[in-house]
Amino acid sequence: MPLSPLSTDDLVLSALHSMRTLVGMEVAFVSQFKKGRRIFRYVEPLDNPVALHVGDSDPLEESYCHRIATGQLPELMHDARLLDATQDIAATLALPVGAHLSVPIRLSDGDVYGEFCCFSRTADPTLDARDVETMRCFADITAKFIDQQAREEQRRDELLSRHTAVLQAQRFSIVYQPIVHLDSGRIVGYEALTRFLDEPVRTPDVWFAEAAEVGLQQALERAVLTKALSQLERLPAPSYLSINASPETVLAGALQQALGDYPLERIVLELTEHTLVHDYPGIVEVLSPLRKRGLRLAVDDAGAGFASFRHIVELHPDIIKLDNSLIRQIDTHQGYRALADALIRFAHQTGSVVIAEGVETQAQRTILKSLQADEAQGYLLGRPAPIDTLV
Known part of the structure; x- marks a missing residue:
């Protein structure tokens, strides 16, 4: 250690x-x-x-x-x-x-x-x-x-001030990326993704990491979840909405508050965590009543590291999302193709649906179909877009 x-x-x-x-x-x-x-x-x-x-x-x-x-x-x-x-x-x-x-x-x-x-x-x-x-x-x-x-301390003060201002003014937007059924080609769901408007320009994962650093992770995630879920009724039924939340937010009860009375059978929760979770039993306990009401659980980044495999074993997700680093070379590298094949077969044997992330070429889509992946998302199938351009 x-x-x-x-x-x-x-x-x-x-x-x-x-x-x-x-x-x-x-x-x-x-x-x-x-x-x-x-x-x-x-x-x-x-x-x-x-x-x-x-x-x-x-x-x-x-x-x-x-x-x-x-x-x-x-x-x-x-x-x-x-x-x-x-x-x-x-x-x-x-x-x-x-x-x-x-x-x-x-x-x-x-x-x-x-x-x-x-x-x-x-x-x-x-x-x-x-x-x-x-x-x-x-x-x-x-x-x-x-x-x-x-x-x-100066950096922390600047981060705290910046993130407080973003939260108070809701200076972020939600875009929705289609998730497509590979066999039929129809859109079965949308993933809600956050875009921040403030300078300096940074990717969403950096924004959320900074929020965690200054103790605002749960507040930011709760605000994002609330804005994303507010558009659920505008998405064409029976498509589902996939939202992201960290284990900390789940354990703190913020997820349950955000979900409220929404129809959970149309919601997928993607657990966002790239390191080992220290309280799997706590997460299972919190999510159990929600999953009984129809909420589905997804684990992303499968194939990108050991942590995602531990999530899969401990949490028994309904959906396993193959990381885009795996998909990027699936049509050119035998090792990546073999790993994807093994993950897909494992998922099906355990009753999980497989979604491939980051599909950008027809060759990648063809390989994934041959490996019997269930669903996919990526620029080839649809870019993230505001809700008004989708409905």
Whole structure:
């Protein structure tokens, strides 16, 4: 199993611990200068002997950090109590402050974020210039971590603002792609697909991934489902409507709310997930009463990876959709053709219907018919289009 990447907090605390241990100090911390205050952002160890806590703050100008950053105090003090310039700082005698080592944290834009600091309540005459240089290295590394975190937070804020605006103004549209019965050539259903209107232009899968990143996945999916289902009655009966939802949205109950009183026998749910689902029993439990009322379940991307095979085994879908990466070479590559053949035979043996996605050539359609695939969709058979052009 791959190791989880360390967070910025973990990395900064590790740097503080390493420096504090190296110089034998009692406490290490990273402070931030903000709006005239010194704020303690990271403290190591948490159970330090001077009871310094993350989130504590004090006036910036009255702090060691500010005076060191502005050159009023030296970066290295063997015993702060012996310096005239520290006598008006309350902490000097209150803690007391003995050995003190601190350097500014400078961000990539040149601004001083705050200070990287270690101190003890006792003096230490052994500290030297090499300790200061070592601390500069740790401070530079910490600055990179903080810079990266700031960029990530800015990106997240921008994503949240963008997706909130899209949701509030419903700045997306639904197009419907025909699904065709291969033998008869008649349209048997339509898949509802989302198109986003905002800049920068990105594919729908990126939009949904970003929504998940900022905690708006369920809200976005629910809004899309509501808009897609609102046109069901306009589709010619008895054709069905295929909608997409993630396992998270299903488990949260948003799907049931969106489906409401719609005729479930005319609806197919495509479970969208490209990685392993961690709660198959939960999904089965949620979908069971809906499937008893006529809702059909489809698993897409079959042939594109292991996850889709696990979905098929665990969820017993009514429909298995062959991924377009498989269909793209089905008429030119024996291996892809053999895999498609095996999936189609497996589906039929387990009572599932097979839909081939991404059919773009007559040769692909001919091969799929010979392999006895049931239905297909793709540019050859019909492009996604607004509902008004279909009815």
